[in-house]
Amino acid sequence: MAAKARKSGRSGASYVVRQATIADIDALVQLNTDAYPTLAEDGVVWSRRNLEAHLRMFPEGQGVIIAGGKAVASCSSLIVSLGRDPYRDHTWAGITDGGMFYNHDPYGDTLYGADVNVHPDWRGNGLAKLMYEWRRAMCQKLNLRRIVLGGRLHDYHEHAKAMSADEYARKVEAGELGDPVLSFQLKQGFVLKKVMPNYLRDPLSKNFGTFLEWINPDYNARLRKPRAIRVSSVQYQLRRIAGFDGFKQQVRYFVDVAKAYDSDFVCFPELLTAQLMSYLRLKTPLESIRKLTTLTPQVDKLFTSLAHEFQISIVGGTHPIRYRNETRNVASLYLPDGTIHRQPKIHITPNERRSWGIAGGHTLKVFDTPKARVGILVCYDSEFPEAARYLCDQGAEVIFVPFCTDDRQAYLRVRYCCQARAVENQVYMVMSGTVGNLPDVENMDIQYAQSAVLSPSDFAFARDGVLVEASPNIETVITTDLDFEALQEAINTGSVRPRRDRRPDLFKFEATLRDGDG
Numbered sequence: 001m002a003a004k005a006r007k008s009g010r011s012g013a014s015y016v017v018r019q020a021t022i023a024d025i026d027a028l029v030q031l032n033t034d035a036y037p038t039l040a041e042d043g044v045v046w047s048r049r050n051l052e053a054h055l056r057m058f059p060e061g062q063g064v065i066i067a068g069g070k071a072v073a074s075c076s077s078l079i080v081s082l083g084r085d086p087y088r089d090h091t092w093a094g095i096t097d098g099g100m101f102y103n104h105d106p107y108g109d110t111l112y113g114a115d116v117n118v119h120p121d122w123r124g125n126g127l128a129k130l131m132y133e134w135r136r137a138m139c140q141k142l143n144l145r146r147i148v149l150g151g152r153l154h155d156y157h158e159h160a161k162a163m164s165a166d167e168y169a170r171k172v173e174a175g176e177l178g179d180p181v182l183s184f185q186l187k188q189g190f191v192l193k194k195v196m197p198n199y200l201r202d203p204l205s206k207n208f209g210t211f212l213e214w215i216n217p218d219y220n221a222r223l224r225k226p227r228a229i230r231v232s233s234v235q236y237q238l239r240r241i242a243g244f245d246g247f248k249q250q251v252r253y254f255v256d257v258a259k260a261y262d263s264d265f266v267c268f269p270e271l272l273t274a275q276l277m278s279y280l281r282l283k284t285p286l287e288s289i290r291k292l293t294t295l296t297p298q299v300d301k302l303f304t305s306l307a308h309e310f311q312i313s314i315v316g317g318t319h320p321i322r323y324r325n326e327t328r329n330v331a332s333l334y335l336p337d338g339t340i341h342r343q344p345k346i347h348i349t350p351n352e353r354r355s356w357g358i359a360g361g362h363t364l365k366v367f368d369t370p371k372a373r374v375g376i377l378v379c380y381d382s383e384f385p386e387a388a389r390y391l392c393d394q395g396a397e398v399i400f401v402p403f404c405t406d407d408r409q410a411y412l413r414v415r416y417c418c419q420a421r422a423v424e425n426q427v428y429m430v431m432s433g434t435v436g437n438l439p440d441v442e443n444m445d446i447q448y449a450q451s452a453v454l455s456p457s458d459f460a461f462a463r464d465g466v467l468v469e470a471s472p473n474i475e476t477v478i479t480t481d482l483d484f485e486a487l488q489e490a491i492n493t494g495s496v497r498p499r500r501d502r503r504p505d506l507f508k509f510e511a512t513l514r515d516g517d518g
Contacts, residue, residue, distance in 0.1 A: 015067035017134055020074060022338050024064055025051045027071040035117035046076070050099045057104040057370050059337040060311060061111070063134045065127050073118040073127040075135055079144065081108035087193050087211060092150055092200040106370050107227045109145040111138065132188045136214065145219045149190060150199055151210040154181040157203060165208040166195045182210060190214045227484040229371050231398070232258035232266040235451040237436035237475035238444065240278040247275055248302055254477060259310040261479045264371045267432040269449070270379045270404040272317030273299055277441045285443040289356040293322045300340060307334040313369055315400045318345065318378055326359040331376045331402055333367055341367045345378035346387065355443045362514040366394040372484070379403035383417045385424065390511050392425040397484055401431045404447065411448050419465060422454045426491050426499050428482045429454040435473045448473060453480050458494045460486035
């Protein structure tokens with residue numbers, strides 16, 4: 001969520017409430033230790049590894065308050081689904097997956113408040129209240145049904161000999177006793193549902209925890225479809241530009257458009273940065289491609305900042321990158337938390353090898369993101385069935401295919417193969433291509449594309465297996481939803497079930513891909 005500047009109620013100091021970032025991690029580790037010295041002794045505080053995982057899994061749910069350049073309060077959250085019993089007992093370690101948030105479920109209906117902490121020197125300034133407000137706003141923005149907390153019974157140790165934990169909690173609820181944590185949470189609109197034993201190793205609470213719930217009054221169940229994402233594919237026109245700023249402006253425009261449609265992913269075409277060659281104006285294609293490799297830091301900075309600003313995952317087309325003595329054509333996936341994943345093109349066309357000296361990569365990976373498990377096949381890679389099969393065997397739900405083709409027959413090779421991969425592997429394929437021309441750039445003279453999002457061919461999908469497609473050779477953006485429940489239904493109970501009906505007794509599939517591509 002956007003940062004908000006405010007003034008402290010008691011101290012009068014200015015502070016900013018915003019989403020936490022990787023740069024905040026060291027400060028947040030120290031803040032958590034300062035806020036919970038007793039828990040720190042038992043090792044129940046956030047480590048750097050915990051916080052990195054939180055930002056990787058669910059960056060939108062991690063908040064921080066900055067005052068005087070320092071982190072003075074923070075909150076950590078994840079999305080969960082509690083299944084058939086929405087009020088089932090659980091432990092803090094179990095519901096947060098040991099504090100790592102690996103079980104964050106972007107398709108769940110419950111925002112789980114794992115932690116709020118305020119530095120001791122800043123308590124009494126209303127910062128915890130602000131963190132709760134920030135979290136409620138996040139719940140409403142994401143259209144989640146409720147917020148659930150597992151709270152501490154901070155003063156229960158003083159009453160443990162006189163009453164049970166449930167009696168203590170009910171007396172606090174009735175106002176007969178005061179508890180610095182539970183009383184505050186009740187004032188924030190949370191309802192006490194029950195007390196859970198063995199919730200957290202906490203001597204003050206005698207290991208008990210409260211089950212607290214806040215219902216989102218604006219929740220609209222019809223707006224959220226289980227297990228679905230929205231994707232945009234950019235059919236990008238290559239045109240002459242005067243400098244990097246022209247490229248930046250054009251790319252930013254399309255990311256803005258994709259976000260306006262509330263997309264989770266936006267995909268750009270192969271060789272997107274070849275447009276930069278139009279102002280480099282070097283003599284040969286080989287000189288141009290090598291010059292492009294020196295712009296990698298600028299390209300990464302642009303897409304990383306856009307992914308963070310718009311909170312959208314970006315497949316940034318491809319860009320040539322140097323690995324030791326080789327140049328590779330590499331697709332990059334930029335996540336909102338600042339993570340960058342690389343996928344080199346594996347199969348290299350004769351023209352790429354001859355004109356640009358491009359070498360093939362050796363890795364093929366499925367990338368776990370908070371929204372989906374995705375793979376990337378760069379153009380020619382889609383024409384090799386084993387590449388897509390490998391990704392799907394590793395759990396890919398959608399495969400992005402940035403491509404760059406010069407004429408219709410080259411385009412149709414990619415298109416027909418992507419359609420076949422969707423049917424063979426029962427997976428979604430998202431194609432993004434370039435159009436237009438670069439008259440002064442040798443080897444990038446003309447482009448032909450008709451970008452599309454393709455599905456398996458069965459009753460759960462579009463009649464022709466085409467969810468959406470662009471008009472040929474026109475700069476545009478296409479957007480559609482990908483329903484993973486329908487995909488799983490097709491895999492398990494479809495009219496035909498290629499994923500399940502393979503014959504490993506007759507055909508064996510082996511892969512010898514490398515772990516690294518350096």
